Amino acid sequence: MKKIALIYMGGTFGCVGQPLSPMPAAQFLPQLQNILEPALDLDCLIAPVIKDSSACTPRDWLELVAYIQTLQLQGYQHFVLIHGTDTLSYAAAVLARFLAQSVNMVVTGSQYPLLTAQGSALREHSDALDNLNLALSQVKQLEAGVYIAFDQHIFHAQSVLKQHSTALNAFVGLHAHMDFKQTHQPYHITARDLACADAFRCLNIMWQPLSMTQQVIQLKQLCQDAPDVLILQGFGIGNLYADDSLIEVLHDLYQAGCLTLLTSQVPFGALDQRYAVSAWTTHAKILISDCASHADLYAKALKIYLQYATLDERRAHWHEFTSI
Incomplete structure (x- = not known):
């Protein structure tokens, strides 16, 4: 299947209001679809868990891995994930370790929300749409594996560190064109793994x-x-x-x-x-x-x-x- 699975997992990207709070995913995704280029061949999907990324747990990311593995059985090969930036590097590293080179995947997020405080229009001076467009444009160009797209850079997912709390160039790591020993063998998530992850x-x-x-x-x-x-x-x-x-x-x-x-x-x-x-x-x-x-x-x-x-x-x- 050539279609991209665009998975939304929350984070600043989908926040609205002052102070910021997440817009419910079922309301946010239609807004996002209206903003994206109509020619893009993708399905907008909701992750099994939507939460602030600072609250994510091992089980949350393993449930995401299991969900992606289910989508793979349906024919999806290309994935873009929207995730909060606080633990984006951890999420991407877990995805890379467990999915390995069985997927073509790019993880992204943003330092500023996509929409205005009212949630009715595209926000000015936000990095959200640029980061997402970069991820969508690169996911079919990159070799198999998991990557991070942020501030016009594509990094190997396992190499990334968040280096700044507010700047747009929030992440640093090994660029995708650099040699890197990616994980080769995927790991299939079972119900036992999910239970054990809670105890880790x-x-x-x-x-x-x-x-x-x-x-x-x-x-x-x-x-x-x-x-x-x-x-x-x-x-x-x-x-x-x-x-x-x-x-x-x-x-x-x-x-x-x-x-x-x-x-x-x-x-x-x-x-x-x-x-x-x-x-x-x-x-x-x-x-x-x-x-x-x-x-x-x-x-x-x-x-x-x-x-x-x-x-x-x-x-x-x-x-x-x-x-x-």
């Missing part, structure tokens, strides 16, 4: 310059009720200073069922363990991130969590799905 616990800690005693005390508190995944954001190229007490508590977290991942606070550039200060990672129960962005690390952790039942299996298979 992922905690991120941005490492701060504290005494080792305080670092260890804080991590020991986690051992009492450990998350499924703990992401430690170190400095520079992934550096953390560690002594025997830190390594011991990381072993304790592993025994408590926690997969610990080391990444960096620096948004771009691969991790590098050449410095002696990071040699401890080979002795601790910790894995090094091989993902293209923080959102991609989250998406990979979610997929590994669903795909493998035990911590040992998750560790053993982690590096089979690298994106750098």
Whole structure:
């Protein structure tokens, strides 16, 4: 099928009023269709979940993946998704990890609403229509995979970071023309996956310059009720200073069922363990991130969590799905 499935999931793009609030999707989509070029061959569809993107959960995005997989069975191959910008990078990374190259998909959104406050006309000085037109124009031109369209740029979905809260150039990442190791194999979502996603616990800690005693005390508190995944954001190229007490508590977290991942606070550039200060990672129960962005690390952790039942299996298979 050549027709594009345009899926609306909410966000600033569809907001009206002052202060802004979402227009119900059933009212917004007819307005959107009247604005779009009549010659466009597309179907406007409502996502399974419509909500502010800051409130999105793993289950919301997996329900979206399942919905897209159902549409694929109906013959759709090209998809454009309108999503809120707060967690757009996370949504796009999850879609890329789970749908892989089974689709041609572009995710977009906007910093300003499409319509005026009254919801009756196209708003002036908005990036919404430009971003959507870019996505629609590119979705059939790009190679299979998932991308983000924003401010006249097309990025690989797994590489993107939101860099500004209000500017139109809100996102940065690897451009679509650059070489990138995309996920190849899609993952079919089941009812079990949706139930498990509700229970997924992922905690991120941005490492701060504290005494080792305080670092260890804080991590020991986690051992009492450990998350499924703990992401430690170190400095520079992934550096953390560690002594025997830190390594011991990381072993304790592993025994408590926690997969610990080391990444960096620096948004771009691969991790590098050449410095002696990071040699401890080979002795601790910790894995090094091989993902293209923080959102991609989250998406990979979610997929590994669903795909493998035990911590040992998750560790053993982690590096089979690298994106750098």
